[in-house]
Amino acid sequence: MTQTHVFDVVIVGGGGAGLMAALNASRSAKTAVLSKLYPTRSHTGAAQGGIGAALGNLEEDHWEWHAFDTVKGSDYLGDQDAIEFMCREAVQAVYDLEHFGLPFSRTADGRIAQRPFGGHTNNLTKKPVRRSCYAADRTGHMILQTLYQQCIKNGINFYDEFQVLDLILSDGKAAGVVAVELATGELHVFHSKAVVFATGGHGRMWEITSNAYAYTGDGVAITLRNGIPAEDMEFFQFHPTGIYKLGILITEAVRGEGGILFNGKGERFMERYAPTIKDLASRDVISRAIYLEIKEGRGINGKDYVYLDVRPETVNKYAELDGRTRPDGTPYRVTAEEILSKIPDITDFCRTYLGVDPVKDPMPIQPTAHYAMGGIPTNKYGEVVVDDQGTVLPGLYAAGECACVSVHGANRLGTNSLVDLVVFGKYAGIKAAEYAKGADLPRLPADPDAGVRRQLDNLLNGSGRERAAQIGRELRKVMMDDVGVFRTEEGLKQAVEKVRELRERYKQVRVSDGGKIFNTELLNTWELGCLLDAALVTAVSALERKESRGAHAREDYPRRDDENWLKHTLAWLNEDGSVRLGYKPVVITQYAPKERVY
């Protein structure tokens, strides 16, 4: 029997964005958070390096500089009004987190400590600026714990381990969601005036990824299936430094603290690709550089990886060569102890997974699929926008990695996702509650969970001619080979065809576990369906974009083409599996597109 619950605002996702939305919505609206994971297991907890805000605690900095760096980092595809809004709000957002009790690392005089991060610069000297606020290399963990404590204190209703499988729309408005309770397998309808999606990313469609198992694009797939487009899906960030073969992330903070990249010939190759900020260039630039080094035979021992070296003697040697100083003007020099205290978790990962001690040996790394710039289209208040005219779907909101505001454009700067979560999570929560206050409870359609029952029945009663695990493997491989760091027409065509084939074969899958209690096989198979839908719109959007911009690097169209492509992609997934593309302009306020050099 399906149970029905009634709330003003239902938030799907208990990560940074969802909890921030919940805190703000719950001040005036009856709010529930549904999360397929226990909230503190959300991927926000894995964020290491920090949250960017122009506090200027250690040197001169301005939110306007942060905004310009973000626009440039986005390869001019980010909407500049939203970027300015985010970078201005970021400063207060960090102080809010501090006041919530977040234990930031501190400067000697007790202020929030800050460190350099890729693409964040002093706009006058073009040199790296210390802008990333951090709590050792556990910044996301601390944000998540802090926000969760605040939510508990505020008595927010949590439905932990409830997985949302569908959105309910009624008379063109959001009217709630349908979820399955993992412990019992029972369906629940959450009938509400407003719904906020904060479901995180979809990086599990690539073979080498830093992303958690739960990153299966549920929010994007559910909205696509309900006629809502996905924006800029072709832009997916590969982080340059994943642990070789495993993809586990090694934070950019390692380079912020002075780590250097070397190829097989022992050359500091970033000097050639980004002469000014070298190892702290933005991620797309460094990932491409690593691929090119490897392609030209300069991987370590000719293999497909390079070294990231944070041994104190290396850091000190290159700090001297670069003339790097501490905030007080003295030369920047580090000891092994200092490195260990700044990146304790990374050190642990490397020792555990690689048997490599980063203060004694260089770390083997390769680019790893990391972050979805694209997602559910929203405006800067988190309202979901369904066309190229800015039309809002009443009652529906999205925030965090699943959303595309767009502040990251074609390439996100490190530390800017955590900013995005707290700023846009907050506004999505506020706006959802305001909307709920003025709205009546929408009419619930007859049989609101019929669609979900049909989807699950299909998975339980398929022919069994295909295996989900095999389809997943083939998906991850084709995405890695053909929709990765470098792309070509031929590869993308092949990928589109392959994903279409996999979507067909998926219809023949049968889940062997027919049980109700914690049927993870059933839900993992359902998630594979989400990845397939998200992968199809990603590949189709990438095939169509005939230029190189940010994370989308086409070997056959190596230049950025502002004349034809300074626009956002919107992709609709039709019921017959075809994808319709549309475009909308980029919002430009004061930064005219320029060539991007670091």
Ligand SMILES: Cc1cc2nc3c(=O)[nH]c(=O)nc-3n(C[C@H](O)[C@H](O)[C@H](O)COP(=O)(O)OP(=O)(O)OC[C@H]3O[C@@H](n4cnc5c(N)ncnc54)[C@H](O)[C@@H]3O)c2cc1C
């Ligand atoms: C290893 C790693 C390190 C990173 N480091 C940094 C960093 O230093 N700085 C930075 O700015 N960014 C960093 N990022 C990026 C950043 O952490 C993420 O983009 C961000 O935390 C995403 O937050 P979110 O709230 O959108 O999603 P999450 O925190 O992942 O939360 C998603 C939530 O949605 C729920 N959910 C998903 N699907 C469903 C469903 N169908 N039904 C119910 N619930 C669902 C999940 O249970 C979860 O609670 C890092 C990312 C990774 C992977």
